Amino acid sequence: MTDRRPLRLAERSARPEVEFTFDGQTVRGRAGDTVAMALWASGCRVLRHSSKEGAPRGVLCNMGICYECLVRIEGASVRACLQPIAPGLVVESGGRP
Ligand code: FES
DSSP states (O other), rough: OHHHHHHHHHHHSSSOEEEEEEEEEEEETTTOOOOOHHHTTTOOOOOOETTTTEEEEESSSSSSSSSSEEEEETTTEEEETTBOOOTEEEEEOOOOO
């Protein structure tokens, strides 16, 4: 089996850059990235904290099943792993189930 990772990284790097904000900080992703993957690629691992214990939460399944990656966009809680980035998108941590 051939490892396609280097090719995928090269394909991602060829896509245009897209800027959005996360908790007021500018983040640069690539067109076609989800919010989760753009944040992951920029080094951000914590997207919210659990309501009971305040434990950090981030990307777990990366396919929309676990709801661990909830963030807030325009006041609504959305799964970061399913939300594509867009220029000027305003994303905040702390989405609630
Ligand atoms: S990481 Fe599981 S729903 Fe997003």
